[in-house]
Every structure is written in structure tokens, then in C-alpha cells.
Amino acid sequence: MYPDNFSSSTFTFLAEAEVGKHFYWNIAGFLVHGQVLVVIWFVTLILLLFAFLGSREASRIPHGWQNFMESALDFVTDIARNQLGESFYREWIPFIGTLFLFIFGCNWAGAVIPWKLIQLPEGEFAAPTNDINTTVALALLTSFSYFYAGLSKKGLGYFKRYIAPIPLLLPINILEDFTKPLSLSFRLFGNVLADELTITVLTSLVPLVIPLPIMLLGIFAGSVQALIFSTLAAAYIAEALE
Amino acid sequence: MDSIISAASVIAAGLSIGLAAIGPGIGQGNAAGQAVEGIARQPEAENKIRGTLLLSLAFMEALTIYGLVVALALLFANPFNS
Numbered sequence: 001m002y003p004d005n006f007s008s009s010t011f012t013f014l015a016e017a018e019v020g021k022h023f024y025w026n027i028a029g030f031l032v033h034g035q036v037l038v039v040i041w042f043v044t045l046i047l048l049l050f051a052f053l054g055s056r057e058a059s060r061i062p063h064g065w066q067n068f069m070e071s072a073l074d075f076v077t078d079i080a081r082n083q084l085g086e087s088f089y090r091e092w093i094p095f096i097g098t099l100f101l102f103i104f105g106c107n108w109a110g111a112v113i114p115w116k117l118i119q120l121p122e123g124e125f126a127a128p129t130n131d132i133n134t135t136v137a138l139a140l141l142t143s144f145s146y147f148y149a150g151l152s153k154k155g156l157g158y159f160k161r162y163i164a165p166i167p168l169l170l171p172i173n174i175l176e177d178f179t180k181p182l183s184l185s186f187r188l189f190g191n192v193l194a195d196e197l198t199i200t201v202l203t204s205l206v207p208l209v210i211p212l213p214i215m216l217l218g219i220f221a222g223s224v225q226a227l228i229f230s231t232l233a234a235a236y237i238a239e240a241l242e
Numbered sequence: 243m244d245s246i247i248s249a250a251s252v253i254a255a256g257l258s259i260g261l262a263a264i265g266p267g268i269g270q271g272n273a274a275g276q277a278v279e280g281i282a283r284q285p286e287a288e289n290k291i292r293g294t295l296l297l298s299l300a301f302m303e304a305l306t307i308y309g310l311v312v313a314l315a316l317l318f319a320n321p322f323n324s
Contacts (some may be wrong), residue, residue: 183304190307193314224300231297 107222262309
């Protein structure tokens with residue numbers, strides 16, 4: 001009934017977007033989206049390669065890759081420090097930094113690399129974050145980690161926050177635990193998918209030059225979304241710790 | 243698929259985006275206007291204001307994106323498409 005492919009012209013095949021079609025793998029009875037896993041592995045390999053290059057010849061005066069990776073580390077450290085404060089931020093740098101780098105890598109892998117050159121029997125390679133399963137997994141990780149942060153800091157007294165100002169607010173406080181991962185995951189998923197759809201629709205109308213600014217906007221929005229996701233994750237953890 | 247259901251889904255998809263764009267549009271306009279005012283008053287604080295503005299704009303944009311997610315669910319993963 002509805003078009004699964006947004007464009008049909010042979011000139012625009014590089015910008016096609018397929019929604020709801022997946023390259024299924026059957027692993028131990030579970031159907032998994034293979035195209036998402038492949039791109040995730042690719043992003044992970046790139047990040048590992050960067051980290052390896054940056055720390056291979058670590059010296060007191062950094063240059064080359066080490067310089068670049070140190071500035072990246074400074075950036076994610078600043079995200080964690082701004083939200084969590086001086087006393088707690090240190091142990092959360094790995095989590096916040098991983099979230100930022102992974103989402104950033106995923107968004108850029110979808111926006112920068114012409115995956116369409118590789119044909120799949122069904123589905124397509126794209127940013128892994130345009131699959132809602134990826135973003136929900138990341139958001140649930142955030143949920144678990146702020147529960148862990150609160151429980152490890154305060155013990156069972158953590159649950160006192162549910163009746164925090166007055167017991168009347170109990171339902172709203174419980175609801176908040178569900179809306180946090182929901183909004184986190186929908187925000188990331190919707191933004192990444194919206195970028196790809198906008199580019200596809202524009203490309204099917206005008207294949208040349210006109211979609212370029214939108215592609216640049218997509219690259220910019222991808223980095224902003226990664227920043228927002230990690231900032232919010234840090235803010236939720238800080239809220240549980242305070 | 244029933245043609246009534248598909249017609250209703252398409253209309254609802256359009257409405258969900260359009261209505262979801264009103265509030266964030268007003269909010270983003272307010273925020274950007276205040277930021278420009280702030281920069282005009284204190285040009286030396288421009289970098290800080292820009293960072294905060296971009297972050298809050300992305301938060302407001304998320305509201306429209308929720309509408310978009312609903313529209314996409316209606317178009318591509320319609321729960322009434324038996």
C-alpha cells in the first residue's frame with residue numbers, strides 16, 4: 001500500500017531510504033537486524049582503532065593521534081564534569097564517554113559513508129541509530145546505570161525520592177522512570193531517521209546540489225544529538241546521586 | 243488494507259507533524275530571540291550563549307520529533323493494518 005522505497009530514479013539510488021525492511025539474521029532462534037549489527041561492529045572497530053592509534057606511542061608531550069584522542073577525552077570529561085560535579089564525575093567518565101563516542105560514531109557513519117554502494121538482499125546499511133532497537137537499548141542502559149548509581153550511593157534509601165516533596169507525587173515520580181528512557185530513545189531515533197528521510201525526499205525531487213546543505217545539517221544534528229544524549233544521561237545519573 | 247484506514251492514517255500523520263510543530267516553533271523563536279538580545283547586550287558572552295541555545299533548541303526540536311515518530315508509525319508500522 002505505502003511505498004517502502006521513497007525514490008525510484010536510477011540517479012538517486014545512493015539516497016534511498018527503506019523504512020521497516022531489514023536484513024534478518026537468525027541467531028539461536030532470535031531474528032536480529034543484521035545490517036544494524038554490521039554497522040555497529042564497523043563503528044566499534046573504528047573507535048578501537050582510534051583508541052589504539054592514540055595510545056600506541058603514548059608520550060608526555062602528545063602529538064598526532066594522541067593529541068586528537070586527548071582532546072576527545074577532554075571533551076567527554078567536560079560533559080561528565082559539568083553535570084555530575086567535581087566529586088562524582090570521575091567514575092562515570094567511561095560510561096558517558098562511551099555513550100557519546102558510540103552515538104557520535106553511529107550518526108556520522110550513517111551520514112558520511114556511502115553505504116548504498118554495498119547492495120543487500122533486503123534492507124540497507126544506514127546509521128545504526130535509525131533502528132529503534134539500538135536507541136532503546138542505549139536508553140535502557142542509561143536507566144539501569146542511574147538506578148545503579150542511586151542504589152550504590154544511598155542503598156535502599158534511594159527509593160525515598162519517590163515520595164520526595166510530598167507522597168502525593170508518587171505516581172508522577174514512578175511515571176518519570178518510564179518517560180526518561182522513552183524520550184531519550186525517541187529523540188535520538190526520530191532525529192536520525194528524520195535526517196535520512198529529509199535527504200531522501202529532497203534527493204528524489206532534485207538530485208543535485210540542493211540536498212547538500214541538508215546533508216551538512218544532518219552531520220551537525222548527529223553530533224548535537226550525541227552531545228544531548230550523553231548530557232542527559234549524565235544529568236539523570238547526577239539526579240540519582242544528589 | 244482498508245482504504246478508510248489508510249486515508250485516516252495519512253491524514254493523522256500529517257496532522258501529528260503539523261500540530262507538533264506549532265509549540266516548538268513558538269518556543270524556538272522565543273529562545274532564539276532572547277539569545278540574540280543577550281548577545282547584543284553582552285557580545286563577549288556569545289560563545290556560551292550559543293552553546294546553551296543549541297542545546298535547548300535540540301530539546302525543543304525533540305517535541306516535533308515525537309510527532310514525527312507517531313507519523314512514521316502510522317505510515318510504516320500501522321497497528322490497524324491487519
